[in-house]
Amino acid sequence: MFPPGSKVLCAVSGGADSMCLLHWLSRREDITVVAAHFDHQLRGEESGRDERFVRSWCEQHAIPFHLGTWDVRAEAGRRKMGIEETARALRYGFLSQLAVQLQADRIATAHNAGDNAETVLMHLLRGSALPGLTGIEPVRWKYVRPFLTTSREEIETYLAQHRVPHVEDSSNADDSYTRNRVRHQLVPLLEEMNPGFVRRLCAAIPRLRADEEYLGALAQDLFRLAQRQGEDLTIPAAAIAQAPPPVAARTVRLLLAEAAEGDWDCSAAHIGAVLSLCRGDSPSARVSLPHQLTALREYGDLVFTHSPHPEPVEEFVPREGDTPLPGTDWLVRLAVPPWPGLAIRSRQTGDEITLSNGHRRSLKKLFIDRKIPKALRDSFPVAADGDGVIFAAPFGPNPAHPRYRDIQIIETRERME
Incomplete structure (x- = not known):
């Protein structure tokens, strides 16, 4: 956790655990220790007392001291979050930023x-x-936690042996906080x-972590099948569907985090819906997922996209000559003046064309055969009149219509590239 020559930023509240950690680190000659104290402004004068205590002790022992402070209660109201959750976010934000500023190699918490x-x-x-x-x-990014297997009794014994003072946080006795109720x-x-419960539970945690790391590695292997297609993230749906459930769920979690560029706190409901x-x-x-993200099936693929769904073609009558479709890569070319009933529109139920082999097929079946996603089908323009479909993008003309030579729908070069 502490390579020789490293600079260690030690988070110090002034309580027994953090004072034990600060003293223990300060005795090492192969590292440099810096203290960081964060004032949450939740306990009035007691908060000021803690700051003065930690600052004074650091001055006495020639340990650099840095202070961060924030009105946690007001910030929790602004964020519409719980006080404990907000305090943790602000505290860790302060420690992370300070570590970067000081070029600290490690951030130690007690x-x-x-x-x-x-x-x-x-x-x-x-x-x-x-x-x-x-x-x-125990270790994450620069954060290290060397006391995770050390009991509070061992810490108190250390403090007594080395005559290290500490202060008590009165909020630790407040059972309105969930953690305090669990503790007390x-x-x-x-x-x-079951005497020895905490010791045995802490002994089981590394075994559970090893299981989780193994399953996580399998999920990472599956996650590597994902590819970027523009801004979208795509992976074969069958790869996830056929994976063991624990691996599949972890892979979906990785995909969601990647698709949302890390800004994701996914729930079991979100993961279950994607599975x-x-x-x-x-x-x-x-x-539909939070952060304006959509997961969709495009036949054999699972696709995560932020792109809005294409708008259906808004019906209009083309003019003679070339008429670009606004906002699309389609162009309507009409060789003669428009005639009554002629319109450019989206597909409709019952639309069909005759193929070059003489077979009649519905546009719905042609879209399915081409594996064109359902979400995109209404964005393909169709030329029609009272006698039916004349030309349907992207399939071509309907030679069974008497005027099929009079109109074309052309895909522009930009779209084809």
């Missing part, structure tokens, strides 16, 4: 074995699957029922 067990229990209470049962990650009520009950899309029979089904 999460201990009890914190790890509480996190797993909270995720379990929310109905989390395996990823939520792997606890707090649920964990003691589980320890009473159903892959396993279903409809070649043109779709699922």
Whole structure:
């Protein structure tokens, strides 16, 4: 976690865990330690007391000190988020930005074995699957957590042995916070029922993490089948449908994150909807997702797109000569003046043309044969009058119509390229 010569930014609240971590790191001669304290402005004068305590201790021990502060309660109101969630986001944002500014190699936080067990229990209470049962990650980006297997009792013993002071956060006694209720009520009950529960749970976490990492690696292999087609992300639907469910779900999670460019907090409902899309029979089904993202089937492919659906052709009467279709790559070429009933429009139920081999086929079946997605079909222009279809893009003229030589619908060069 701490390569020799590295600069370590230590997150210090002033509580027992973080003061133990700061002292423990400061005793190492092969690293440089910098302290970072974040004031959430939630506890009035007590918050100021914590800042002064940490600043003073750092000055006494010649440890550089950096302060971040934010009105968390007001920010939570602006973001319409919970206070705990907002506090965590702001705190980690401060630490990450400071680490970049100071060119720190590591950011150390003092999460201990009890914190790890509480996190797993909270995720379990929310109905989390395996990823939520792997606890707090020991290493992620620059963040390292060396105390995840260290008990609070061991930390308190260390503080006493080395005469390291600390302050108590009064909010830690407030059971209106979910984590505090888990810490003060649920964990003691589980320890009473099964002494050593926290220790055994923390021993199981690495095994659960190893299982999750293996399944994640299989999902990464499947994810590599995805390709970019312009702005869209495409993968064979059968590859996901045929994968074991744990691998398929993780692959969909990766696809959603990639399609949304990382701005994604997907739910089990979103993942389930996309999996159903892959396993279903409809070649043109779709699922609307947050962030203006759509997942859709285009026959054998699963496609994630931000593109709006093409608008249907708005019916109009073409003029003699060339008439471009606004906003499209189609052009209508009429060799004679327009006649009564002539119109350019989208396909309609019952539209059909005669092929060069003399067989009559409906436009619907021709679109299916060409595997043109259902979402795109109404954007293809059709020339028709009272006697039926004269010309249908992209299939060509209807030689059974008496005026099929009088009109063409041409795909422009830009579209063909």
